[in-house]
Amino acid sequence: MMGEVILEAKEICKYFGGLKAVEKVDMQVEKGDIFGIIGPNGAGKTTFFNICSGIYQPTSGDILFNGESIINQRPEHIAKKGMARTFQNIKLFKNMSVLENIKIGFHNRTKTTMFDAIIRNKKYRVDEEVIVREGIAILEKVGLSEYRDTLAGNMAYGLQRRVEIARALALDPQIILLDEPAAGMNPMETHALMTFIQNINKEGYTIVVIEHDMKFIMSMANKVLVLNFGQKIAEGTPEQVKQDEEVIVAYFGKGLDLGGGH
Amino acid sequence: MRTDEMRNDIPKTSFWRRQMSGVRDFGKGIFDKIKAIYEKRKLQINLIIILLLLVFPYLARSNYIMGIACRMLMYSVLAGSLNVINGYSGQFNIGHAGFFLIGAYTEAIFATQFGISFWPLLAVSGAFAAIVGFLISLPTLRLRGIYLAIVTLGFSEILRVIALNWSSVTGGAMGIKSIPSPTFFGMTISNSSNYYYIFLFIAILFLAVTGRVLKSRVGRAWISIREDEAAARSLGVETRFYKSINFMYGAFWAGVAGAAFAPYYRFIASDMFTLDEGFNILSMVIIGGQGTLVGPLVGSIIVNLITEVFRFAARYRMVVYATLIIVMMWWRPQGLVGAYDSVFAIKKSQRKPVRMASAKEAGEE
Ligand SMILES: Nc1ncnc2c1ncn2[C@@H]1O[C@H](COP(=O)(O)OP(=O)(O)OP(=O)(O)O)[C@@H](O)[C@H]1O
Numbered sequence: 001m002m003g004e005v006i007l008e009a010k011e012i013c014k015y016f017g018g019l020k021a022v023e024k025v026d027m028q029v030e031k032g033d034i035f036g037i038i039g040p041n042g043a044g045k046t047t048f049f050n051i052c053s054g055i056y057q058p059t060s061g062d063i064l065f066n067g068e069s070i071i072n073q074r075p076e077h078i079a080k081k082g083m084a085r086t087f088q089n090i091k092l093f094k095n096m097s098v099l100e101n102i103k104i105g106f107h108n109r110t111k112t113t114m115f116d117a118i119i120r121n122k123k124y125r126v127d128e129e130v131i132v133r134e135g136i137a138i139l140e141k142v143g144l145s146e147y148r149d150t151l152a153g154n155m156a157y158g159l160q161r162r163v164e165i166a167r168a169l170a171l172d173p174q175i176i177l178l179d180e181p182a183a184g185m186n187p188m189e190t191h192a193l194m195t196f197i198q199n200i201n202k203e204g205y206t207i208v209v210i211e212h213d214m215k216f217i218m219s220m221a222n223k224v225l226v227l228n229f230g231q232k233i234a235e236g237t238p239e240q241v242k243q244d245e246e247v248i249v250a251y252f253g254k255g256l257d258l259g260g261g262h
Numbered sequence: 263m264r265t266d267e268m269r270n271d272i273p274k275t276s277f278w279r280r281q282m283s284g285v286r287d288f289g290k291g292i293f294d295k296i297k298a299i300y301e302k303r304k305l306q307i308n309l310i311i312i313l314l315l316l317v318f319p320y321l322a323r324s325n326y327i328m329g330i331a332c333r334m335l336m337y338s339v340l341a342g343s344l345n346v347i348n349g350y351s352g353q354f355n356i357g358h359a360g361f362f363l364i365g366a367y368t369e370a371i372f373a374t375q376f377g378i379s380f381w382p383l384l385a386v387s388g389a390f391a392a393i394v395g396f397l398i399s400l401p402t403l404r405l406r407g408i409y410l411a412i413v414t415l416g417f418s419e420i421l422r423v424i425a426l427n428w429s430s431v432t433g434g435a436m437g438i439k440s441i442p443s444p445t446f447f448g449m450t451i452s453n454s455s456n457y458y459y460i461f462l463f464i465a466i467l468f469l470a471v472t473g474r475v476l477k478s479r480v481g482r483a484w485i486s487i488r489e490d491e492a493a494a495r496s497l498g499v500e501t502r503f504y505k506s507i508n509f510m511y512g513a514f515w516a517g518v519a520g521a522a523f524a525p526y527y528r529f530i531a532s533d534m535f536t537l538d539e540g541f542n543i544l545s546m547v548i549i550g551g552q553g554t555l556v557g558p559l560v561g562s563i564i565v566n567l568i569t570e571v572f573r574f575a576a577r578y579r580m581v582v583y584a585t586l587i588i589v590m591m592w593w594r595p596q597g598l599v600g601a602y603d604s605v606f607a608i609k610k611s612q613r614k615p616v617r618m619a620s621a622k623e624a625g626e627e
């Protein structure tokens with residue numbers, strides 16, 4: 001199975017008026033990868049994610065998910081095909097409890113209709129039972145059991161990020177796109193998150209992760225894509241990328257720490 | 263627990279703010295306690311309430327009081343169905359009177375022209391309203407907030423104007439008269455004391471069915487759209503489909519209420535379904551509490567009581583409504599029954615957890 005491409009971007013461009021937010025970006029994510037995307041602020045990382053997950057249509061180029069083109073498909077259909085994501089500015093259902101948030105993640109995996117719900121037939125009962133059971137299991141897995149009935153909007157910032165990942169897991173996706181999952185976390189939380197991502201990766205989830213934290217990317221990803229001003233300036237293993245001239249310029253220009261180095 | 267913690271950091275500024283939050287807490291005590299008791303003994307309390315409601319006409323012994331009761335029940339279905347749209351899926355419909363109109367006219371036309379009996383027409387009128395609800399949902403799927411509100415408002419007026427001018431079918435300005443009363447096993451149901459049971463039946467059915475829908479995958483999908491549409495879509499919720507279904511569901515019950523209303527009044531005319539009527543229904547939802555099942559019911563009771571009390575001064579009734587809505591917005595924006603920590607409760611800025619090192623948020627929307 002290894003080596004099989006699951007998500008592929010072909011010369012993706014996205015222009016906002018005159019602004020070239022993403023310019024001819026190629027990417028090949030293989031099954032089982034932890035694929036890192038880095039780049040300075042405004043490099044186009046989030047925009048690129050939004051194209052992959054169907055929120056934006058690219059100006060040109062193509063996205064293949066399991067070999068099938070998914071541009072022109074709506075986000076909900078892409079989600080159904082097995083792609084989950086989190087958002088840089090956390091998008092939780094704030095007035096729902098943590099467990100209810102997770103339950104929405106099961107939307108695709110259950111088939112209860114309004115009619116089933118009204119007469120409370122077997123389909124409804126089985127679906128609800130499965131959702132609660134597996135939802136609780138996911139909460140345990142991400143260590144949020146004690147918060148199951150807490151309103152998501154009342155959780156601490158770091159925990160909210162975890163709820164969002166848990167919700168994505170409820171989709172049972174093949175691939176998960178994480179947009180700066182460690183933003184706003186303290187070093188301990190970040191470390192726990194890294195371990196967690198590695199664990200779910202071992203379970204078979206392919207992961208694409210945007211992160212500013214270089215240590216995070218360099219120690220976890222097996223492949224890294226570097227964007228700057230919308231363009232791909234480097235791609236390869238963390239070691240290759242670290243030594244790339246252009247990357248060093250892009251990053252030291254911004255005064256960022258490359259991590260691990262000194 | 264957590265809401266207490268959060269609220270503690272709101273009022274530390276001024277004396278006046280502390281007083282204000284004290285007033286707010288007053289509501290918290292009463293309604294949240296009632297809710298807690300209710301949750302504990304749901305079944306028994308429901309049974310007792312239904313029993314009391316069933317014998318109520320024998321206790322009241324007054325057609326006048328039963329008339330008020332009928333209106334309260336009918337409006338609780340109207341307000342409740344509007345709440346499914348505005349409170350649960352977060353769409354903004356202010357033209358609910360339009361669906362009410364469709365239901366009433368469908369019943370009246372089929373009953374007077376074709377002699378079809380009342381009971382099947384309840385469902386037929388609901389279905390007609392749902393179809394109209396579907397049609398109105400199509401162009402509005404891409405609209406939100408105030409834009410959607412304006413479309414629903416315009417659509418409600420268009421329906422009224424059609425009813426006013428399509429004389430051959432709707433009776434035009436004369437309206438439709440002599441709408442036959444329903445019969446039940448040979449018994450004609452005409453006065454308020456009897457008709458009460460029809461409204462009661464519909465209201466209970468509405469609450470029971472809606473409660474079930476809301477606690478299912480469908481209801482959760484609606485709420486997720488209210489909370490964050492982009493997130494809902496990223497989790498595979500077909501938001502267009504669920505928004506449409508949501509409009510249809512709300513419209514259906516408004517249609518059913520309309521169908522029950524027409525033969526109750528025995529006469530309908532287009533001026534019964536003006537925008538005022540739409541706002542009237544909306545005010546019940548706001549006063550009672552959006553996004554809660556019993557809120558609109560409480561809102562309907564209160565607004566109808568006010569209507570009765572101020573009947574002698576009909577002109578000033580609107581002033582009372584307005585004052586009440588403003589007071590509610592200040593005191594309990596989530597409505598009387600709204601949970602203390604509901605969406606509509608505290609201003610967003612006061613609810614947000616503190617964000618450390620909040621990253622730049624460009625590009626998500
Ligand atoms: N909807 C939009 N309309 C116009 N411009 C946009 C839009 N979304 C993003 N941009 C612009 O596109 C560029 C890339 O933004 P993007 O959010 O993708 O960057 P990023 O790499 O995710 O940055 P950060 O690290 O700050 O999250 C920025 O200049 C941004 O202002």
Ligand SMILES: [Mg+2]
Binds near residue numbers: 046047088624
């Ligand atoms: Mg970004």
